Amino acid sequence: MSIPLLSLTIIFACITEIVKGFPETELKGGSSHTWQKLLYCLMMRCAIIADIHANLAAFTAVLDDIERGGGVEEVWCLGDVVGYGPDPHQCIELLRQYNHVCVAGNHDLAAIGKIGISEFNPDAAAACRWTARQLSPEDVEYLENLPLVIEKEDFTLVHGSPREPIWEYLTSISSAKRNFAYFRSQFCLVGHSHMPLVFSLDETGTCSSSQFLTNIGLTLGKSRLIITPGGVGQPRDGDPRASYAIYDSEARLVRLYRVPYDIDATQAAMVKHNLPVHLVARLSYGV
Numbered sequence: 336m337s338i339p340l341l342s343l344t345i346i347f348a349c350i351t352e353i354v355k356g357f358p359e360t361e362l363k364g365g366s367s368h369t370w371q372k373l374l375y376c377l378m379m380r381c382a383i384i385a386d387i388h389a390n391l392a393a394f395t396a397v398l399d400d401i402e403r404g405g406g407v408e409e410v411w412c413l414g415d416v417v418g419y420g421p422d423p424h425q426c427i428e429l430l431r432q433y434n435h436v437c438v439a440g441n442h443d444l445a446a447i448g449k450i451g452i453s454e455f456n457p458d459a460a461a462a463c464r465w466t467a468r469q470l471s472p473e474d475v476e477y478l479e480n481l482p483l484v485i486e487k488e489d490f491t492l493v494h495g496s497p498r499e500p501i502w503e504y505l506t507s508i509s510s511a512k513r514n515f516a517y518f519r520s521q522f523c524l525v526g527h528s529h530m531p532l533v534f535s536l537d538e539t540g541t542c543s544s545s546q547f548l549t550n551i552g553l554t555l556g557k558s559r560l561i562i563t564p565g566g567v568g569q570p571r572d573g574d575p576r577a578s579y580a581i582y583d584s585e586a587r588l589v590r591l592y593r594v595p596y597d598i599d600a601t602q603a604a605m606v607k608h609n610l611p612v613h614l615v616a617r618l619s620y621g622v
C-alpha cells in the first residue's frame with residue numbers, strides 16, 4: 336500500500352472514531368479540536384506482543400515498560416496468550432483490559448479443545464491439560480472467538496505463518512521467502528518461534544534475515560518484511576528477559592524492547608501447580 340493511500344485510510348479511520356465520539360481523556364492535552372484529534376490518530380503507537388504464555392509476571396513487566404515509555408493506543412497480540420505458564424486466566428483478563436486485537440495461537444486453541452494436542456511434546460500437553468482446567472467460561476468464549484488472521488493498516492497479524500497460521504515456525508530464510516506470497520500487506524507480524532527476527536524481501540526478490548536487536552530501530556521502507564517480536568512469557572533466544580516491540584506510525588519505525596521480570600515468582604507459581612520441571616527451568620535461560 337502506498338503511503339498516501341495509507342494516510343487516507345488512517346484519516347478515514349480517525350474520522351470514523353471522531354464521529355463515534357472519540358474519548359476526550361485519550362487525547363493529548365484533552366483538546367477537543369478536530370485537527371488535533373486527527374494528528375493524534377496519525378501518530379499512533381502500537382505495542383506488538385506475542386507468546387505471553389500465561390506468564391503474568393512477564394506480561395505485567397512488559398505492560399509497565401510500555402507505560403513508562405509513554406503508552407500506546409493499541410496492543411497487537413500475536414497469539415499464545417495461554418499455555419506453559421501458571422496464570423492463564425489472569426493473563427486473558429489483563430489483556431482484555433486493553434484496547435487490543437489478538438489472533439489465535441496453537442496453545443490458545445488446544446486449551447479449549449479446538450485443535451488436538453497430538454503435535455505437542457509431553458510437557459506442553461501436560462501444561463495444556465492443566466491450563467484447560469483454569470479457564471473461566473468467559474476465557475473459553477474469548478479464546479474461541481480469536482481469528483487466525485487480522486489485517487491492520489499495512490500489517491498482517493498471524494501466530495505461526497501467513498501460510499499456516501497455527502503450526503508453521505518461521506525461523507529460516509527458505510520458509511520465510513515462500514510465505515511472502517501468502518499475505519497481501521507490505522508487512523507481516525508473527526509469533527510462535529519466540530525469537531526476535533526480521534525477514535526482508537527486497538525489490539529484486541532477494542530474501543534475507545537478521546536478528547531483531549534492541550539498539551537498532553527497524554525503519555519501514557520499501558522492502559516487504561516479516562517481523563517477529565520474540566516472546567513475552569517464554570523467550571527462546573538465550574535472553575531470559577521478556578521481549579516485545581513498539582510500532583510508531585509517525586516515525587514509520589518498529590523498535591524491540593527487552594524487559595527483566597520476576598522469573599522466580601513465575602517459577603514458584605509453576606512449581607506450586609506441579610507444572611513440568613523442564614518448563615520451569617527453561618525460563619531461567621531463555622530457551
Ligand SMILES: [Zn+2]
Nearest residue numbers: 386415440527
Ligand atoms: Zn508460543
